[in-house]
Amino acid sequence: MATVVQKFGGTSVGDTTKIKRVAERIKRRMEAGDQVVTVVSAMGKSTDKLVDLANDITEDPDPREMDMLLTTGEQVTISLVVMALKEIGVEAVSLTGWQAGIQTECTHGDARITDIDKSAVQDYLDEGKAVLVAGFQGISDEGNITTLGRGGSDTTAVALAAALGAESCSIFTDVTGVFTADPRYVEQARQMPSISYDEMLELANLGAGVLHPRAVEFAKNYNVPLIVASSMEEVEGTLVEEEASMEKNLVVRGLAFEKDVTKIAIERLPNQYDTMSMIFKLLAADGINVDLIIQQTTSDHALNVSFSVDTDKLDRALEILEENKAELCYSTVRHQSMLSKVSIVGSGMISNPGVAADMFETLAKEEIEVMMVSTSEIAVSAVVPEMDMVRAANALHSTFKLDAEELEKVEALTS
Amino acid sequence: MATVVQKFGGTSVGDTTKIKRVAERIKRRMEAGDQVVTVVSAMGKSTDKLVDLANDITEDPDPREMDMLLTTGEQVTISLVVMALKEIGVEAVSLTGWQAGIQTECTHGDARITDIDKSAVQDYLDEGKAVLVAGFQGISDEGNITTLGRGGSDTTAVALAAALGAESCSIFTDVTGVFTADPRYVEQARQMPSISYDEMLELANLGAGVLHPRAVEFAKNYNVPLIVASSMEEVEGTLVEEEASMEKNLVVRGLAFEKDVTKIAIERLPNQYDTMSMIFKLLAADGINVDLIIQQTTSDHALNVSFSVDTDKLDRALEILEENKAELCYSTVRHQSMLSKVSIVGSGMISNPGVAADMFETLAKEEIEVMMVSTSEIAVSAVVPEMDMVRAANALHSTFKLDAEELEKVEALTS
DSSP states (O other), rough: OEEEEEEOTTTGGGHHHHHHHHHHHHHHHHHEEEEEEEEEOOOOOHHEEEHHHHHHOSOOOHHHOOOOOHHHHHHHHHHHHHHHHHHHOOOOEEEETTTTEEOOSSSSSOOOOOOOHHHHHHHHHHTEEEEEETTEEOOTSSSSSOOOOOHHHHHHHHHHHHHHTTTTEEESSSSSSBSSSTTTTTOOBBBOEEEEEHHHHHHHHHTTTSHHOOOHHHHHHHHHHHHEEEESOOOOOOESEEESOOEEEEEEESSEEEEEEHHHHEEEOOOOTTTHHHHHHHHHHOOOOOEEEEEEEOOTSOEEEEEEGGGGGHHHHHHHHHHHHHHHHHSSSEEEEEEEEEEEOOOGGOOOOHHHHHHHHHHHHOOOOOOOEEEEEEEEEEEEEEGGHHHHHHHHHHHTTTTHHHHHHHHHHOO | OOEEEEETTTTTGSHHHHHHHHHHHHHHHHHHEEEEEEEEEOOEEEEEHHHHHHHHHSOOOOOOHHHHHHHHHHHHHHHHHHHHHHHTTTOEEETTTTTEEEEEEEEEOOOEEEEOOOOHHHHHHHHTEEEEEEEEEOOTTTTTTEETTTTHHHHHHHHHHHHOSSSSEEESSSSSSSSSSTTTOOOOOBBBBBBEEHHHHHHHHTTTTTSSSHHHHHHHHTTOEEEEESSOOOOOOOOEEESOOOOOSSSSOOOEEEEEEEEEEEEEEEOOTTTHHHHHHHHHHTTTTOOOOOEOOOOOOEEEEEEEEEEGGHHHHHHHHHHHHHHHTTTTEEEEEEEEEEEEEEEGGGGTTTTTHHHHHHHHHHHHHHHEEEEEETTEEEEEEGGGHHHHHHHHHHHTTOOOOOOHHHHHHHH
């Protein structure tokens, strides 16, 4: 008898009809002979409603109390799913984060899981019960209720799977799996049967919203096979594992892209060893994440620094730079919005140095201006105008043979 | 520095504006130099909404899961009140039932408090913080979340007051105090400055909804001075204490009345020692509370038994009697609805044997038919037609000198 962990997100439990469907699905899985732990999020928009209540009261809600407030959302869902299971004759029990032994750091709003005391969950499984665990939440050493931040329910599921030594952790969501690119924009995109943790991590970090990076990292660290699949249809999903077992012959595995990117360029900074760290410390202190960074020295040894931020952080970033102009000693700040970032990901890149060149050649052929570039071992990202984003993604999808028809040709060649 | 416990019900925290008002009130109390623990209920109709969700899923929700579901309501309120307190500069912290150390029996839906570990609450009070505790909820020895049933938040407040050795426990509600009778029906009703635990207990049991009997009983057992007061206006409330300190010269202290009473009469039962217990065990097994009971022996030694139930239990009671007709061996069952119960309460009755006579004389003068009677040491109840209930209450209010003008006369006589 295998133990499996599965997670259903907010949309999948958005109303009582959907909750009954989740219960049916858990029942079928148990009838297949598995011990089933299910992690659920808050119902649909219920978290937003709770946030609205807090905002009615204060612009700056206390983080501890915000966690106290928001964790009620998942608690509602677990109880309703168990009621639905009992209604169809399945013995089940619900556990809040603290009841399920999810121990976290002592921070609020974005705590990391430090330990899991699996005993309560394991005991209920051994009694033959379906166990429902409230996602996104845990408890600190001081006994305070904490939350795990964005993607927290995914992390709860993966962490429980690791603690229980589960066979797999299925993340049920509103897509059928991980795609080579977002199929809403890239017509030729197709679902991947499998992908490696590292590739998934890059895709997740680069804006492919299907899985939260922290959950993928956790799965990688504890070697938990992750399955991304549809909560609506019972079709094959995508397996995320140590070594993607198929399509090894593809250098690039997937594409990610996101809009609302703004480039900020600071000109003529003093060329000192601590200039860069000063800028980015100031921004980080205000929670502004900087993505791509380009540093250039002018002919007269001044420093030009460009970086990209989310467009909604632009105003605050400009304020901070203005406030610190005297200290930073620059001449001007320019910015350009309406940009996007297009990235290619694939662990095969490490041994294929020509990939970046192929990327730029494709974009050049399409006459798409590349404004910033960044590379990692298994990804290349380019900042391009937002209006060219979809065209760039489609062209790259085709160049790197990710299109459905191309794949067949590749398979024919190598088989 | 005194410790005080106060409780605000669902209406008093019904929206964010009201929550801010509660925060202001806590602030003023702290500025007066007290250590303040505040127990709150779920916001307005939020419990009803949760119940609706459960009913969407099943007609028969699991009690453990129902407690898991419903306790989220108070958790939402405590976090919002603390946010509102911090917004106005008051250090505060929220605690769920289990965090506040409210230990209960292992039953769901109607658990009794078995113990309180006050250490967390006391520690936060000693740090100078306002402490907000989720009412109505606790935790069982097995670590399950439990609820205390109707009036549970009142009980939480009184129990915490007892555990903390608080100076008083204030129950803030939508009335300004305890009245001699419901002022919506009895024009001459007036608020009592004080009343004894026993009298309050009788009034609460007899349908005066202002306080839950269990909370009053708890207050009596631990000698916690209870104050019933308005959550809206800061005016003097009613003090509930061991010996009501005023108005000792009044034999009757208050009236209670309720409608939707039905009388069921079972005729010609066998006159056996276990007949009565058989009937009432059968009804109790189905959760049907029987109130007044009259037993009569006919001239030929058969037994006639009448009793009153809430009208909404009538159908089920008749079913049970019908199902068990063979065993019970009666001839017929009759019933009469559209009845009400009017009660007079006062600890002075013990030493004033004429009180019941005065009551019946008043009702006779008003030509109101008395269908059933029951007496306790400090109360007399009469079942009368529902259409006569308000008239009976007003007449009795006047007979027993509870009217505002009458009180002045009494005071003039005895001063």
